[in-house]
Amino acid sequence: MLTALSIRDVVLIEALDLDFRGGLGVLTGETGAGKSILLDALGLTLGARGDTGLVRQGAGRAVVTATFAPPVQDGALVAQLGDSGVTVEPGEPLMVRRIVNGDGGSRAFVNDQPVSAGLLRELAQDLVEIHGQHDERGLLNSRGHRALLDSYGKIDTTGVADAYREWRAAEARLAEARAEQDAAERDREWLEHAVGELDALAPQPGEEAELAEARATMQRGEKIADDLQAIADLLEGSDGGLARLRQAARILDRVSGDHEALGEALAAIDRAIIEGATAQEKVDEAADALAFDPASLDAAETRLFDLRGLARKHQVQPDDLSELAASLSARLARIEGGGEGIAALERDAAAAVDAYREAAHALHQARLRAAERLDAAVAAELKPLKLDAARFRTQVEALAEDQWSATGIDKVAFEISTNPGAPFGPLIKIASGGELSRFILALKVALAEEGGARTLIFDEIDRGVGGAVASAIGERLARLAGDAQVLVVTHSPQVAARGNQHLLIAKSHDGTVTRTGVTPLDEAARREEIARMLSGAEITDEARAQAERLLAA
DSSP: OEEEEEEEEETTEEEEEEEOOSSEEEEEOOTTSSHHHHHHHHHHHTTOOOOGGGBOTTOSEEEEEEEEOOOTTOHHHHHHHHHTTOOOOTTOOEEEEEEEETTSOEEEEETTEEEOHHHHHHHHHHHEEEESTTOOSGGGOGGGHHHHHHHHTTOOOHHHHHHHHHHHHHHHHHHHHHHHHHHHHHHHHHHHHHHHHHHHHOOOTTHHHHHHHHHHHHHHHHHHHHHHHHHHHHHHSTTSHHHHHHHHHHHHHHHGGGOHHHHHHHHHHHHHHHHHHHHHHHHHHHHHHHOOOHHHHHHHHHHHHHHHHHHHHHTSOGGGHHHHHHHHHHHHHHHHHHHHHHHHHHHHHHHHHHHHHHHHHHHHHHHHHHHHHHHHHHHHHHGGGTOTTOEEEEEEEEOOGGGOBTTBSEEEEEEEEOSTTOOOEEHHHHSOHHHHHHHHHHHHHHHTTSSSOSEEEEESTTTTOOHHHHHHHHHHHHHHTTTSEEEEEOOOHHHHTTOSEEEEEEEEEOSSOEEEEEEEOOHHHHHHHHHHHHHOSSOOHHHHHHHHHHHHO
């Protein structure tokens, strides 16, 4: 709710500080007194263009500050401010300041923290609605009509929103799987070749080290094979060392008894034969261990080279080839089974869109029913406002599938036809200024508390009407003011009499400078102002009596 407005150096306003209350506030004054200046000044705090023509002549800048009641109960507004770096403490009012420099440029502040004029325009949607001939926000903006209808019909849209998110999530999962499958299909030929090559080789962890050791051993055996054979010939051959030792031992055995030394010689030769035999056994053992088959060496070398070549090809270590084979086989298996996975995801996506369609269709029907009730409620308000020849309808139109969203499948627009037989069209394109304001009032009364800002401003809503119609307008404005703050710029005494706060806008001259001022009126002054509105320049006793009756009504 707007609680205060401070204006400095705006057109004809030099300095003005106003306090506002809840309920219905009326602003009156003679034509040209400056009522539009007041609205222009407030418009600056709502993000309107900072025209340098608004700066009072001779002043360096214009400053307007609007103060609103603490908005902490409005979670969305507080969150919006927080996203922009503006913190609102509990119980703290919201102060919006706009400065327009006389030489061009403007600055905006919320609670003394600099913000953009764009943010002010966003905040304005939750703070103030100004309804007049040229206003294109609030009820005239068809983008908000669907939310207003849902609020009016107390329609819960969370089910549709949840179904929409699940549908889109299922579609995303399907698209991702298809993209993966397409990429995998492009790799299928390579995978099949790689898996076949790896399976044919069947590498095992640790195999490369075993082959390398076996190859080295066989290569060493190849190099010393002739030497080992020569040793064997020297030890075991027919003319070898062991054969001669045995021959000598046989001769010594026959003559060893002839002398003690011969017996000792025989014992030494026996020992030599034993050691020589041991040496021969060890040479034979080594020969067996180092023995190689050229074909086996060739096979070991071939497999070792194949392992190392395949490892280089896949840029892994030879010991990692078996793990790579398992991984590539799994990828190939996923490709082979990818069709089944995609089919399952397609079924999920189809089920999700069916669920969304069902929920959205139910929402569509609920909106149609709410639209009928709203149309009837608005129609009941039109005749008292001298709009009995007009018709109002809430158009609920199904959108193309590519426009479906979390809010459903509907486009909602408020339309009117001002004359019998005339086609329906948007409010702003059909109604004249006076008709438009009264249509807005009828809609606001029908919608009651359903959405919108908590401060409503109607600019000359009673233009061109009087008598019973003006009384009907005043009665409906007062009804609206029961749940919101309503400010109305009016020339109608019937409307002015309904207010519980009355501000008089007037010009004054000091011979050189013209100024616009605003004066809060007490009961006596209100009676005089309403009498002036009834009678014109000369206030009569009859006008005062009529003003008294209007105030007492």
